[in-house]
Amino acid sequence: MMIKAIQLLVAVFGVLNLNGIECRKSRILNSFEYTAINCRVHSASIVDFGGVGDGKTDNTKAFQKAVNHLRQYASDGGAQLFVPAGKWLTGSFNLTSHFTLYLQRDALLLASQDVKTWPVVSPLPSYGHGRDAAGGRYISLIFGTNLTDVVITGANGTIDGQGVLWWQQFHKKKLKYTRPYLIEIMHSDKIQISNLTFVNSPSWNVHPVYSSNIIIQGITILAPVTSPNTDGINPDSCTNTRIEDTYIVSGDDCIAVKSGWDEYGIRYGMPTKHLIIRKLTCTSPYSAAIALGSEMSGGIQDVRAQDITAIHTESGVRIKTAIGRGGYVKNVYVKGMNLHTMKWVFWITGNYGSHADTHYDPKALPEIEGINFRDVVAENVTMAGRMQGISGDTFTGICISNVTIGMAKKGKKYPWGCEDVKGISSGVVPRPCNLLVDQGEGIVGMCDIPADSSAIDAMELKKCSYIG
Template identity: 60%
Template sequence: MIRPMFGILVILAILSFPAIESRSHQNVVSSGIRFSALNCRKHSAILTDFGAVGDGKTSNTNAFKKAISKLSQMATDGGAQLVVPPGKWLTGSFNLTSHFTLFIQRGATILASQDESEWPVIAPLPSYGKGRDGTGTGRFNSLISGTNLTDVVITGNNGTINGQGQYWWDKFKKKQFKLTRPYLIELLFSKNIQISNITLIDSPSWNIHPVYCNNVIVKSVTVLAPVTVPNTDGINPDSCTNTLIEDCYIVSGDDCIAVKSGWDQYGIKFGMPTQQLSIRRLTCISPKSAGVALGSEMSGGIKDVRIEDVTLTNTESAIRIKTAAGRGAYVKDIFARRITMKTMKYVFWMSGNYNSHPDEGFDPKALPEVTNINYRDMTAENVTMSASLDGIHKDPFTGICISNVTIALADKAKKVQWNCTDVAGVTSRVTPEPCSLLPEKKAPAKNEDCAFPSDLIPIESVVLKKCSL
């Protein structure tokens, strides 16, 4: 009797949405839009089916919530997709559901509300202990969020999410917040996630933040933020396993990509690393920060990161390792190759004194391990300083390998090009000549290049399905 009754309930659930199916057929499927996704959906609805108004002034927070609540009932019957059509859709924070696609059409803009009452206040992340902005313990929920989800796709044909960040930036600069600013997209404790083919503009703070997630794809995303605004990081995988970031274009006032895993004693206790991360075909502009940063919050550990085919223009540094006494854990097994740079302050930058802490409860004896760092096949021009590499006293950064790197200096370059303390490693075919702590590698020619894995991490082998609206 259980199975027949379950079947009847499923049929009744489907029949309860005739308007959704009808509107979707008329206004979406006929458009012939094709896109790639982890999974296609059996059911579709348009945001306007739920009373939304795309005038850029009317709040649609309830419309988003109502739509996702209704569509969540179809999760076990092939899943559902919500289409955001052309228009300006003002909204506060809302949560996604499993087996769900949010599709933002070309000409559609999701506008983040500047009304703080439309942003719920939530607890800090357990691996951080405090709000990331360093003011109080709470934080505003992200614009688009979700927890304990499976099979979620946020995509479009270059639709836009606009964080309208000026309101938040002004208050932050004046130190008027006791809460951490919201991010645009944050998914927690979730798996099988895809974020692709959308443009993110003017986030209040970080743009994309998957945290405690497995199997994540961020693909063909454009992130645009003023280069003068701090903490507008592009993509921040945080305590995540098996993540692919590819074909993204980022302009930011902070790190284009920042790899993280928790902050001091809170991150050490939580103990969840970021591992199996592939970053490829990234284009980045960030005059005041890094193309890819590892840390500084890395107290759960960071390992097995592959970075390749990256173009950096007018960016402070290429790949920066940031840590400090009190962080603990490790940054190890890092591999980078084929990086092209133009107008850089630094090419190589490692900082062992990044002393920002959530509170005074950290253990200064919790020293991080930084080892097996491999950089190869890089060119740079108009560079101020080739390298600033500072490990930690009595805790040196070891196993550094740099090979086949040519750096052309700016007209007003630093007189000392390599500043190295508490580091150890080797180099091969690197100009200008590296510091004495990174001597020329004495080995046969075939062994001169630094390592780069020949295998793939699992997410790189995933083939997306061809879907349509």
């Protein structure tokens, strides 16, 4: 009924013009406020472009027509596209600069399940290889490249990847290309993704790559815990990213920090740096709350995570790397983790396989340095920590302070395992291995997050409004 009422008003007030749809602020179909990195002068609804929210009609052309039309306002205050309540079936569509996509409460984007309608694009240059197959990859549901000032937000509207079909094809090894993600933004600056729910992604959910100045805030990501590779958020070769107030249940790492794969990532040489993660709640029984790698060949530097809650998750923070990766993970600071029912609290892996191909350089050794954890409470833990470096490539500068770990009744007899690592500890229970040298109690500031502010924290949101 709401959709019909909107369509009637569109007809009455002459909003729809097949030769050129006008965005008149004086016509009030709906109005509301929201926060965004930038506000827009022009507004339109997907209904204006022939969109039908019945869950059956294919709206791919409507979405792309809307974006293409609104592109003209990029230099005139930008434009916002409103998606009202309804079920909006769509295939992949591209975004434009100085643009906001807004999903109203009870708006549901449904990803098309017709695999033939998904365009195929080349592998990322820093990967050189698809994740599921050697060839290309299906483009993401919502995609953008070489953009500036993009906002994808809503009143907790939902994007449903309808991933069961893709998961089945993956398990049967019938995929010719890598599965699509729900959102991928490439080579772009000033990105906001907020106040939305993502469910049942075919693979990764949110993937900013080769981009900068990114805010991901107030989102919920849900997938069956057995679904393959449904990572929550994957900042990949990005600079200045802030992820906060997120709730994730997934079949893979809740947040996976990446920067390219083996020789391709080394050659591309674009690190992920200046990343902030705050107020994350995660459940993933077979993966980590926060993973660094395994594709980290371009480097990962200056990661600050705080106020992390993980329940029934395989590990709290995991670093995944291997011979042939090259690159580095350094200056990582994690403060304030509350963990319940874990296999490992701390897990560093220097033998993580899964190479892009056989051409990686066996002399390309990763540098792992300056990994800091403090103020951690965990209970029902099988093993406190497994710290495994690489022979001849010791992982150094590991610091663990003020940590209390309650072991499970069937926990390991020896709660710590360490090899080829070097670091210090203070106030850790149970006492860590000798390679993490005990510094005694009460050392102020040990392993703490640096006090200097990050540039992304200076990026404030404005109060914006939509007037239909």
